[in-house]
Amino acid sequence: MKDFAGVQVNWPRNDYSRVPYSIYHDPEIYALEQEKIFRGRCWNVLCLEAEIPNPGDFRVCHVGDTPVVVNRDDDGELYAFVNRCAHRGAEIVREPWGTAKEHTCIYHAWLYNRKGDLKGVPFRRGANGKGGMPECFDMKNHNLVKVRVTSFNGVIFGTFHHDMEPIEDYLGPLFTKHVGEMFNRPIKILGYQRQRIAANWKLYPENIKDAYHGSLLHEFNRTFGLSRLTQVAGGYMDEKHRHSILFQYKGSDSDEEALKAYIENGVKKGEIAGLNDYSMVNIIDENPFGMSTRVMNVFPNCFFHQIGNTLAMRKIRTLGVDGFELTWVLYTYADDSEEMVQHRLNQANMVGPAGLISMEDGEALEMVHRTTKSAAEDEMAVIEMGGIGSIGDRDTRVNEVTIRGFWAYYAQLMGFAPEGAEQ
Numbered sequence: 001m002k003d004f005a006g007v008q009v010n011w012p013r014n015d016y017s018r019v020p021y022s023i024y025h026d027p028e029i030y031a032l033e034q035e036k037i038f039r040g041r042c043w044n045v046l047c048l049e050a051e052i053p054n055p056g057d058f059r060v061c062h063v064g065d066t067p068v069v070v071n072r073d074d075d076g077e078l079y080a081f082v083n084r085c086a087h088r089g090a091e092i093v094r095e096p097w098g099t100a101k102e103h104t105c106i107y108h109a110w111l112y113n114r115k116g117d118l119k120g121v122p123f124r125r126g127a128n129g130k131g132g133m134p135e136c137f138d139m140k141n142h143n144l145v146k147v148r149v150t151s152f153n154g155v156i157f158g159t160f161h162h163d164m165e166p167i168e169d170y171l172g173p174l175f176t177k178h179v180g181e182m183f184n185r186p187i188k189i190l191g192y193q194r195q196r197i198a199a200n201w202k203l204y205p206e207n208i209k210d211a212y213h214g215s216l217l218h219e220f221n222r223t224f225g226l227s228r229l230t231q232v233a234g235g236y237m238d239e240k241h242r243h244s245i246l247f248q249y250k251g252s253d254s255d256e257e258a259l260k261a262y263i264e265n266g267v268k269k270g271e272i273a274g275l276n277d278y279s280m281v282n283i284i285d286e287n288p289f290g291m292s293t294r295v296m297n298v299f300p301n302c303f304f305h306q307i308g309n310t311l312a313m314r315k316i317r318t319l320g321v322d323g324f325e326l327t328w329v330l331y332t333y334a335d336d337s338e339e340m341v342q343h344r345l346n347q348a349n350m351v352g353p354a355g356l357i358s359m360e361d362g363e364a365l366e367m368v369h370r371t372t373k374s375a376a377e378d379e380m381a382v383i384e385m386g387g388i389g390s391i392g393d394r395d396t397r398v399n400e401v402t403i404r405g406f407w408a409y410y411a412q413l414m415g416f417a418p419e420g421a422e423q
């Protein structure tokens, strides 16, 4: 087993208001993350039940670097296994999704059922009385590595720890409420978007937890009042500070007040522009809590958004220290009118790799990754917006405390939290 004893991080402050840039670039840290986070004591999102509705349906996904296949069996039960042949390690399922009675590895045709149990080894007894497996070979000892799965309102999570707490306890009351509400009735997948971002994966949860940037980087948000620092808003966490929700209320500030505030704060491009057709930025009120937007991260790899009326689950797959893949699964409710479906699709233009808002995040992350690569060991990110010291919820978007919450839980899981850090 690899010895990670030497992997240390120099946190100069135990409230995580300084983050050493080397944490995004160190391959030893990356290897430890695979063990302690993705294969560690976490629930990772795998896919949505709506993606595998029928018996025999399967979906390939990833937990960190580890390829996983989720299957629905004849009785409707869900199973998942690592997509690595128990013979000599080949990838077994090679299509991204499909329907199958069983799975056969193409290399030497070993056959597995949907649970990942080995069911067939060609020429196990040899041929013409020669060759074959030894007498002691027992198929039962060569099943695939199983992943424990659970479904929360149709969102399928997986873990390598078979004694993990129930998903509701992992989410905690706040995220059980909000994720539960976003999936409180049958959904229909509208489509997928996928992008590769040349940045370390941790920059993505940081970005999603970053309330401050939402209207400074994203001029579209600021201009059309979808998200502004002058609005009634907040950044809340679960009690372990690992999950986060950023939310705001469109219309809780006025265009004039906002323009004045942004200009006073030196944000020059604060003019209120117009659109010929405002349907993309008009929000049909459907959030029972009144929030016009809410964006969540469920630690570590899962994200949910309701931005106006566009709904999505996003997930990340790590691709080494220098990159990750982001998949967006856009959905609508099965009982939505055709008009509402079209409205959600129209608003989906704001998100995804080329979204009027989201495209800027990919670029920002790549900029950070590129420039911090050459930083000296003592160069660090400054995370003080919203206050330093104790980590907690804030009722404002002028706030980065949720990012410190991420680092606090991350460092604790990784086993290198600084002395005196809040747990």
Ligand code: FES
Residues within 6 Å of the ligand: 085, 086, 087, 088, 089, 090, 105, 106, 107, 108, 109, 110
């Ligand atoms: S590697 Fe899969 S059957 Fe040999």
Ligand SMILES: [Fe+2]
Residues within 6 Å of the ligand: 207, 213, 214, 217, 218, 357, 358, 361
């Ligand atoms: Fe953003």
